[in-house]
Amino acid sequence: MAKIRLTTSLILAALATLCSGESPSARATSDPCAAIAGKKWVAPKDVRACFTSLKVDPDVKANIVEVVNKTLAFHTSVNYELLAPQPFTADVHENLLADLARISHQQYNSDFDLHVDLSRTLKRLDDGHCVYINSCFDSLFLSFLPIPVVLLTENDGTQNVRIAPEAFNVSSVEFADEIQVWQDALPGALKGQLASLSGAKVLSINGATPNVAIDANALITGSFQPLGTRQNSFFSSYQRGASGWNYIMGNFAQQSLPLTDSATLTILRIGQRRPETITLPYRSRIGSTAVPWTDSASFLQNNCVAIDGTNGVNLNDPSNPLRRREDDPVVNPATTFRQQAPVSPADARKHAMNAILDTTPLLDVALPPTLVPGAPVAGSSGVSEFHILADKKTGVLALGSFSDSSFDKFEQTLLTGLQNLKAGGATQLIVDVTNNGGGFICIAHWLHRIIVGPKPTSAPQAGLNTTARAAPLAQLIVKSILSNPKIDPNDNLLYNPINWAFPENNTFFPADFDWLDPAVHKVINGRPDAFSLTLSDGCQPFDMNPPDEALFDPHKVVIVSNGRCASSCSLFSITMAKEEGAKTVVLGGRKGVEQRYCGTVGGQSTDFSTIDTEVKTALLKNSSLAPPDFKTNSVQGITWRLGFGIDDPTQPEEWQDHPADLNLPLTADIVNNPTAIWTEVAKRLLN
Numbered sequence: 001m002a003k004i005r006l007t008t009s010l011i012l013a014a015l016a017t018l019c020s021g022e023s024p025s026a027r028a029t030s031d032p033c034a035a036i037a038g039k040k041w042v043a044p045k046d047v048r049a050c051f052t053s054l055k056v057d058p059d060v061k062a063n064i065v066e067v068v069n070k071t072l073a074f075h076t077s078v079n080y081e082l083l084a085p086q087p088f089t090a091d092v093h094e095n096l097l098a099d100l101a102r103i104s105h106q107q108y109n110s111d112f113d114l115h116v117d118l119s120r121t122l123k124r125l126d127d128g129h130c131v132y133i134n135s136c137f138d139s140l141f142l143s144f145l146p147i148p149v150v151l152l153t154e155n156d157g158t159q160n161v162r163i164a165p166e167a168f169n170v171s172s173v174e175f176a177d178e179i180q181v182w183q184d185a186l187p188g189a190l191k192g193q194l195a196s197l198s199g200a201k202v203l204s205i206n207g208a209t210p211n212v213a214i215d216a217n218a219l220i221t222g223s224f225q226p227l228g229t230r231q232n233s234f235f236s237s238y239q240r241g242a243s244g245w246n247y248i249m250g251n252f253a254q255q256s257l258p259l260t261d262s263a264t265l266t267i268l269r270i271g272q273r274r275p276e277t278i279t280l281p282y283r284s285r286i287g288s289t290a291v292p293w294t295d296s297a298s299f300l301q302n303n304c305v306a307i308d309g310t311n312g313v314n315l316n317d318p319s320n321p322l323r324r325r326e327d328d329p330v331v332n333p334a335t336t337f338r339q340q341a342p343v344s345p346a347d348a349r350k351h352a353m354n355a356i357l358d359t360t361p362l363l364d365v366a367l368p369p370t371l372v373p374g375a376p377v378a379g380s381s382g383v384s385e386f387h388i389l390a391d392k393k394t395g396v397l398a399l400g401s402f403s404d405s406s407f408d409k410f411e412q413t414l415l416t417g418l419q420n421l422k423a424g425g426a427t428q429l430i431v432d433v434t435n436n437g438g439g440f441i442c443i444a445h446w447l448h449r450i451i452v453g454p455k456p457t458s459a460p461q462a463g464l465n466t467t468a469r470a471a472p473l474a475q476l477i478v479k480s481i482l483s484n485p486k487i488d489p490n491d492n493l494l495y496n497p498i499n500w501a502f503p504e505n506n507t508f509f510p511a512d513f514d515w516l517d518p519a520v521h522k523v524i525n526g527r528p529d530a531f532s533l534t535l536s537d538g539c540q541p542f543d544m545n546p547p548d549e550a551l552f553d554p555h556k557v558v559i560v561s562n563g564r565c566a567s568s569c570s571l572f573s574i575t576m577a578k579e580e581g582a583k584t585v586v587l588g589g590r591k592g593v594e595q596r597y598c599g600t601v602g603g604q605s606t607d608f609s610t611i612d613t614e615v616k617t618a619l620l621k622n623s624s625l626a627p628p629d630f631k632t633n634s635v636q637g638i639t640w641r642l643g644f645g646i647d648d649p650t651q652p653e654e655w656q657d658h659p660a661d662l663n664l665p666l667t668a669d670i671v672n673n674p675t676a677i678w679t680e681v682a683k684r685l686l687n
């Protein structure tokens with residue numbers, strides 16, 4: 001009997017499996033992360049299915065909030081960002097601490113929903129230094145449309161959103177292996193005719209005027225305080241990259257999270273009289289930071305937990321293979337997300353940086369060959385390219401970043417290149433810093449100094465005076481360094497006083513100087529806060545001798561960008577414009593909206609992992625004020641030093657205004673064409 005009953009129950013079990021339609025292999029494919037494993041291109045909704053299948057682990061959530069909250073004590077701007085002064089009051093008004101408290105109590109259906117809330121909360125600061133990234137989600141897949149858009153001014157002065165004239169040239173090359181999917185998605189006679197959409201006027205996006213989509217994106221894109229700059233992030237643009245000219249797709253055609261499935265556009269193609277309506281799917285391509293997985297468990301393990309470099313290390317612990325010395329440095333994964341050229345880890349450690357973080361790493365989508373500037377002047381290298389225009393008197397420095405692989409080589413490249421321009425007959429200079437997200441602080445001030453020569457605004461200091469936040473734990477780090485000579489014998493720590501100088505006489509602090517105590521107390525937006533005494537920029541003497549004479553008359557220097565010039569790029573542009581009288585130009589932008597030549601100024605930026613190294617090396621990780629280690633594959637960026645203003649030296653430069661002298665309308669014949677843009681700028685402002 002027993003034997004028969006057993007057999008019956010086995011048969012019943014087998015029947016049950018058949019009736020539910022589930023075989024063991026079907027169960028495996030119902031794992032939404034297994035369903036997208038190993039694929040290069042997928043639908044955004046399939047990525048979302050994987051992301052939203054991950055439930056919130058309450059311990060992990062509490063860990064993220066605690067690390068972010070305690071790291072913010074080192075971010076100079078928390079209380080300023082509660083309510084920025086005019087003209088940025090309407091843009092920046094985020095109560096971060098209140099939002100973190102809200103997030104800790106809020107329930108989320110998935111870990112992805114939590115991530116979107118936290119990421120957007122930080123982005124509301126519109127501060128490209130203070131960004132939260134979780135590589136489990138951010139840009140794990142990038143979602144694309146093959147039709148980047150631009151905002152063009154027509155001959156009659158009206159403005160239209162248009163599919164970029166070069167859209168198909170870019171997409172057919174970059175997405176060669178996926179373009180057919182979009183060709184096939186076009187309706188009726190348009191099927192296969194994607195190329196004919198280039199240049200089309202966009203009458204509506206998802207049933208509303210394009211401005212609705214542009215402004216919705218400006219609310220969530222972050223990174224820059226000025227509204228105009230955030231509006232312009234919707235559109236495509238260019239950048240001089242470390243190894244060539246890049247095409248930046250813009251937020252309409254490229255998204256870092258798989259939140260949008262398709263876009264429906266009503267367009268008027270070139271040469272057509274009748275509007276047509278098309279719907280194109282976003283397609284998600286696996287990102288460069290993704291580590292392969294096979295199912296949800298390996299997805300989490302390979303992409304979502306802390307990796308080498310997520311957290312800091314005690315630099316004096318010889319048993320720690322990850323301790324960062326100049327000869328065996330650990331590269332923080334955050335560097336992938338900095339919008340700048342790669343820096344050698346040794347130089348990144350030795351030279352202070354000011355650079356924005358972005359939830360999208362820099363991509364090397366190529367600017368189409370027809371738009372790439374012609375033969376550069378000798379000496380061009382990496383992110384620095386030099387040209388002389390057809391007028392034979394305008395020199396151009398296209399500078400896509402203030403980072404490059406080697407600091408010393410970068411200094412020499414800039415000097416030699418500018419000298420070559422002069423030798424070639426250039427008497428005036430355009431510096432194109434479009435999409436320059438910053439980098440080495442002292443390269444920004446070196447460039448300023450060599451252009452204008454030695455004068456009170458460039459020597460012994462060409463940069464801004466700055467201050468660091470005197471948070472209680474930061475004060476303890478300084479005290480620990482001062483009280484124990486074994487903590488930082490090789491001067492590796494940011495908080496070591498010997499790295500910082502008095503602005504009055506540019507003399508470095510004595511080794512025993514407690515520079516955070518006493519602190520300078522301030523009340524900001526009604527909240528008590530505390531900062532260090534004022535620091536100089538710490539860049540001079542440079543490790544290379546600058547020339548004794550100016551290379552160019554600063555009144556004949558024009559700085560050009562799309563407004564997306566941040567961090568060290570802001571430090572350079574602001575000092576050149578406000579102190580030296582250089583002119584500034586912003587390309588494009590909606591009529592009636594003020595265009596500003598830079599944003600996210602800061603003074604020096606860093607991240608949780610670097611602060612954690614300070615805390616661990618100073619033997620303070622056991623303090624209740626210390627952020628714990630991140631359990632997740634996350635980065636939290638901060639502004640570590642904040643620059644004081646030039647017009648009002650008592651207040652940060654960050655929220656003082658930077659209006660462009662000229663807002664150059666983009667037209668079909670110059671958009672995304674650097675040489676045509678430079679020629680037009682020279683005509684309007686220099687010749």
Ligand SMILES: *[C@@H]1O[C@H](CO)[C@@H](O)[C@H](O)[C@H]1NC(C)=O
Binds near residue numbers: 097101
């Ligand atoms: C953040 O830290 C502050 C102390 O600086 C604390 O009062 C607050 O409760 C913390 N917030 C959260 C959400 O943990």
Ligand SMILES: *[C@@H]1O[C@H](CO)[C@@H](O)[C@H](O)[C@H]1NC(C)=O
Binds near residue numbers: 166169369370
């Ligand atoms: C795009 O490609 C077409 C066809 O090859 C070419 O005629 C056109 O000049 C290209 N346009 C741009 C902006 O590269």
Ligand SMILES: *[C@@H]1O[C@H](CO)[C@@H](O)[C@H](O)[C@H]1NC(C)=O
Binds near residue numbers: 464465504644645
């Ligand atoms: C920095 O501070 C010093 C000392 O107060 C002052 O002389 C100098 O003008 C300041 N520099 C700038 C750029 O504000």
Ligand SMILES: *[C@@H]1O[C@H](CO)[C@@H](O)[C@H](O)[C@H]1NC(C)=O
Binds near residue numbers: 505
């Ligand atoms: C530089 O200025 C600071 C602040 O005024 C002062 O304490 C220090 O002694 C000065 N150092 C030198 C070498 O003059």
Ligand SMILES: *[C@@H]1O[C@H](CO)[C@@H](O)[C@H](O)[C@H]1NC(C)=O
Binds near residue numbers: 624
């Ligand atoms: C932290 O650890 C240090 C030794 O590494 C010890 O001297 C100190 O008392 C500890 N502090 C706390 C708050 O536990």
